[in-house]
Amino acid sequence: KKKHKIxxxxxxGIGPEIMQEAYKIIEILKKKFxxxxxxxxxxxxxxxxxxxxxxxxxxxxxxxxNSDSILFGAVGGDKWNxxxxxxxxxxxxxxxxxxxxxLFANIRPCNLNKKLHYLSxxxxxxxxxxxxxxxxxxxxxxxxxxxxxxxxxxxxxxDTEIYSEYEIQRIAKIAFQIAQKRTKKLVSIDKANVLKxxxxxxxxxxxxxxxxxxxxxxxxxxxxxxxxxxxxPFTFDTxxxxxxxxxxxxxxxxxxxxxxxxxxxxxxxxxxxxxYEPAGGSAPNITGKNIANPIAQILSLxxxxxxSMNLPNxxxxxxxxxxxxxxxxNLTLDLVQKNKNYISTSEMGNKISEQL
Amino acid sequence: KKKHKIxxxxxxGIGPEIMQEAYKIIEILKKKFxxxxxxxxxxxxxxxxxxxxxxxxxxxxxxxxNSDSILFGAVGGDKWNxxxxxxxxxxxxxxxxxxxxxLFANIRPCNLNKKLHYLSxxxxxxxxxxxxxxxxxxxxxxxxxxxxxxxxxxxxxxDTEIYSEYEIQRIAKIAFQIAQKRTKKLVSIDKANVLKxxxxxxxxxxxxxxxxxxxxxxxxxxxxxxxxxxxxPFTFDTxxxxxxxxxxxxxxxxxxxxxxxxxxxxxxxxxxxxxYEPAGGSAPNITGKNIANPIAQILSLxxxxxxSMNLPNxxxxxxxxxxxxxxxxNLTLDLVQKNKNYISTSEMGNKISEQL
Ligand SMILES: CC(C)[C@H](C(=O)O)[C@@H](O)C(=O)O
Ligand SMILES: CC(C)[C@H](C(=O)O)[C@@H](O)C(=O)O
Numbered sequence: 001k002k003k004h005k006i007x008x009x010x011x012x013g014i015g016p017e018i019m020q021e022a023y024k025i026i027e028i029l030k031k032k033f034x035x036x037x038x039x040x041x042x043x044x045x046x047x048x049x050x051x052x053x054x055x056x057x058x059x060x061x062x063x064x065x066n067s068d069s070i071l072f073g074a075v076g077g078d079k080w081n082x083x084x085x086x087x088x089x090x091x092x093x094x095x096x097x098x099x100x101x102x103l104f105a106n107i108r109p110c111n112l113n114k115k116l117h118y119l120s121x122x123x124x125x126x127x128x129x130x131x132x133x134x135x136x137x138x139x140x141x142x143x144x145x146x147x148x149x150x151x152x153x154x155x156x157x158x159d160t161e162i163y164s165e166y167e168i169q170r171i172a173k174i175a176f177q178i179a180q181k182r183t184k185k186l187v188s189i190d191k192a193n194v195l196k197x198x199x200x201x202x203x204x205x206x207x208x209x210x211x212x213x214x215x216x217x218x219x220x221x222x223x224x225x226x227x228x229x230x231x232x233p234f235t236f237d238t239x240x241x242x243x244x245x246x247x248x249x250x251x252x253x254x255x256x257x258x259x260x261x262x263x264x265x266x267x268x269x270x271x272x273x274x275x276y277e278p279a280g281g282s283a284p285n286i287t288g289k290n291i292a293n294p295i296a297q298i299l300s301l302x303x304x305x306x307x308s309m310n311l312p313n314x315x316x317x318x319x320x321x322x323x324x325x326x327x328x329x330n331l332t333l334d335l336v337q338k339n340k341n342y343i344s345t346s347e348m349g350n351k352i353s354e355q356l
Numbered sequence: 357k358k359k360h361k362i363x364x365x366x367x368x369g370i371g372p373e374i375m376q377e378a379y380k381i382i383e384i385l386k387k388k389f390x391x392x393x394x395x396x397x398x399x400x401x402x403x404x405x406x407x408x409x410x411x412x413x414x415x416x417x418x419x420x421x422n423s424d425s426i427l428f429g430a431v432g433g434d435k436w437n438x439x440x441x442x443x444x445x446x447x448x449x450x451x452x453x454x455x456x457x458x459l460f461a462n463i464r465p466c467n468l469n470k471k472l473h474y475l476s477x478x479x480x481x482x483x484x485x486x487x488x489x490x491x492x493x494x495x496x497x498x499x500x501x502x503x504x505x506x507x508x509x510x511x512x513x514x515d516t517e518i519y520s521e522y523e524i525q526r527i528a529k530i531a532f533q534i535a536q537k538r539t540k541k542l543v544s545i546d547k548a549n550v551l552k553x554x555x556x557x558x559x560x561x562x563x564x565x566x567x568x569x570x571x572x573x574x575x576x577x578x579x580x581x582x583x584x585x586x587x588x589p590f591t592f593d594t595x596x597x598x599x600x601x602x603x604x605x606x607x608x609x610x611x612x613x614x615x616x617x618x619x620x621x622x623x624x625x626x627x628x629x630x631x632y633e634p635a636g637g638s639a640p641n642i643t644g645k646n647i648a649n650p651i652a653q654i655l656s657l658x659x660x661x662x663x664s665m666n667l668p669n670x671x672x673x674x675x676x677x678x679x680x681x682x683x684x685x686n687l688t689l690d691l692v693q694k695n696k697n698y699i700s701t702s703e704m705g706n707k708i709s710e711q712l
Contacts, residue, residue: 085549095550121586123479143517143551150552155521157556161499162514191600193441194451195499196506200513223603227611230477230586244547247579248604255583 001036004309007067009044009060012089013282014292015073021294021349022071022301025318028356029305033314040067044097045075045089045282055092061100069308070097071301072277077284098139103267103275104167105174106137106246107303110253110263110279112233115327118337119258122230131233134182135253136175137246139267141167142197144243161197163242168204170270175240176212185237187218189225189245201242225249229256254279261293261334264300266307274308276300290344293332295322298352321355357392360665363423365400365416368445369638370648371429377650377705378427378657381674384712385661389670396423400453401431401445401638411448417456425664426453427657428633433640454495459623459631460523461530462493462602463659466609466619466635468589471683474693475614478586487589490538491609492531493602495623497523498553500599517553519598524560526626531596532568541593543574545581545601557598581605585612610635617649617690618678620656622663630664632656646700649688651678654708677711 006026010019029035042060049055055075064070075089085091097103111132112120120127146160172188179186188205190198202219209217220228222245229236229249233256241249254260260280268274278296286292299322306315326335330351336342343351362382366375385391398416405411411431420426431445441447453459468476470486502516528544535542544561546554558575565573576584578601585592585605589612597605610616616636624630634652642648655678662671682691686707692698699707 085555088549090549121479121482122477123483126477127479146514148552150556155556156518157552158502158516158518159551159553160514160516162512165511191603193444193446195515196504196513197515199441200506200511223607226582226604226608230608230611247547248582251579252582252586252608255586 003036003038004069005067006037006039006304007064007070008039008041009070010041010073011045011075011093011282012047012077013074013284013287015075015282017288017290017345018278018292018294018297019071019073021345021352022297024349024353025298025301025356028353029314035309035311035314044072045093046077046080048093049080049083049087049089055087055089056096064097064101069273069304070275071304072275073297074278074280074282076282095144097275098267099145101273101275102140102269103273104138104140104270105171105268106135106139107174107178107266107268107307108135108137108250108253108263108279109133110135110250110257112257112259113323113326116259116335119335120256121258122233122256126231126233129234131236131257133233133236133239133253134178135239135241135246135250136171136178137241137250138167138171138243139246140243142243161195161242161244163197163201165200165204168201169208172205172208172240175238176208176215179215179238180212183237184214185216186240187220187225187236187238188240189220189222189249190242191222192219193221197242205240222249226252229253250279259335260296261332262295262299264296264303266300266303268307272308272310274304276304290346291333292345293334294345294349295352298322298349318356321352324355325351359392359394360425361394361396361423362660363420363426364395364397365426366397366429367401367431367449367638368403368433369430369640369643371431371638373644373646373701374634374648374650374653375427375429377701377708378653380705380709381654381657381712384709385670391665391667391670400428401449402433402436404449405436405439405443405445411443411445412452420453420457425629425660426631427660428631429653430634430636430638432638451500453631454623455501457629457631458496458625459629460494460496460626461527461624462491462495463530463534463622463624463663464491464493464606464609464619464635465489466491466606466613468613468615469679469682472615472691475691476612477614478589478612482587482589485590487592487613489589489592489595489609490534491595491597491602491606492527492534493597493606494523494527494599495602496599498599517551517598517600519553519556521556521560524557525564528561528564528596531594532564532571535571535594536568539593540570541572542596543576543581543592543594544596545576545578545605546598547578548575549577553598561596578605582608585609606635615691616652617688618651618655620652620659622656622659624663628664628666630660632660646702647689648701649690650701650705651708654678654705674712677708680711681707
């Protein structure tokens, strides 16, 4: 069997702690499921700056190139916030990896489990319906990478939101395909009443929808989507966004679910190479206390198994183990109601492992 | 006494109905408070397209030019959605007026009254604290008006998010001044970890803060702000945004308050000329039923009295009349809990008038 090489980039803050729990699952995948996984660790982010003066050292980049996928923890922290932006862990580390590996499709499932509906900041009338949506965000184009300038002398600055038909097609294709495996409801987000890039976005997605006649496609303006998500999150299924709108909306969804510690993400390219990481950040305030929720990291691994190893059934088993563990009322600090008992990061990892 | 001329642009949908109630307040301002107000009506939006084939007819534009302020209702509706974007009521009518009169400062107060906390989609743990914030949105710059192109042949399109130091300074100045009259907490929203226009925005606002040493200024990334607003809306006071981020965040705030029918807005230029309009839209689904909430329109009038007539005390009286009316449990359909009694649009106007 061909080996599947995973580059493990734990990074900063809670990254290493929650990665430890993902390792437990990897061990099970290797030993019980006989998956030919091989892991190697590399420095990224703040720790890489401290050790090698570079958030994405040559050695890390090469390690990733020689791997089949990347399991990423989290990067960043106050310690590195004085640095020029382009050298900081988030930009030099994360944005760079996205661009270098052409990881144009960011996939972020976001669920609110009915049984855990109290986690949501929404009132129970809304939250008790739960929700189950998935954001598909374009990740290597748009205003993040368009032409930009900061003119010190003339005292102006600009950034360019630019999309080609091709870029829109390839991300929309992924969204249509994912919608087909779900409830077949796709909503594409734009600001086509003002932006020309959005008008193009809308027309390309519309044209493509003819090839996906089973999909019920709608369009929504970003400002309206921001409101509808709050009022009726349960009406959304697959949500397609540009890079900037996806940055905003996927975080809004995370806040509405109230469980950012459980949300994984996948950033993939056309060869199914992917970077898999928790949606939350490095959470310096809870670092080293053994209280962080490792579920986002474990579900990121399950997305890796699904998208980069192409083993959806085994991915589902991991997901079910997580759900079962939660149903059995094994909850980390972020998930319990006031004054209720909770389990530690490592206990959560153990429980999910046992379940699996 | 010099006359204050108000151009009344009721527009489409519920616009004319709710404007009717604002007229009642205007009558009181004229008769009881002896304010030298003069009103003239002009067509705008869909109705102007129907009558004059132009969402902003020459006659309306001239009428506005000869006035001291504009009281605006709402524009748009399905009937005109087949038209090319740039001819539609929202763009040819509203965006055009903003640009023509250089209305660079959009001011949108957004409150959740503790007594009406059940209106909010947030759970009562959060909503019972109420909130009281004000969004200051730049309205004539940024990606709404930067260079843009839709290249049919080469199949790409772009829009430019561009800001000059001067544009940032003039909107930030308004935000600092408004914060000074409130709790002195100002948060400026940007995406300075990615966008150069945001880096400029942040540095200009930072520099200005030295002249406002009484103001506690913080910066927040747009994605983080989207989450924090949901989790802790009560921690926000004055919120400063670019055009695009303000479009998104102010609508998010509106959704969180649960009472879009009560939110006014002011769009002003440096000569205190302003366009005052409800934050909600033309609401075709409830048009003509005498159930729309006229409070947003009445509070828009009170913002006009405050900013364009420079009579903050009288503006406060109107606001207090609205609050009193609500406290006395006079509520329109959008404000009542299930199966409770409600009053009509015109009754609400009458109650507020009596109170005043
Ligand atoms: C850190 C930042 C550059 C990044 C982004 O905006 O893409 C983050 O917010 C994310 O969503 O992964
Ligand atoms: C109709 C649209 C162009 C407008 C905007 O985006 O500014 C609206 O959403 C608003 O906020 O007033």
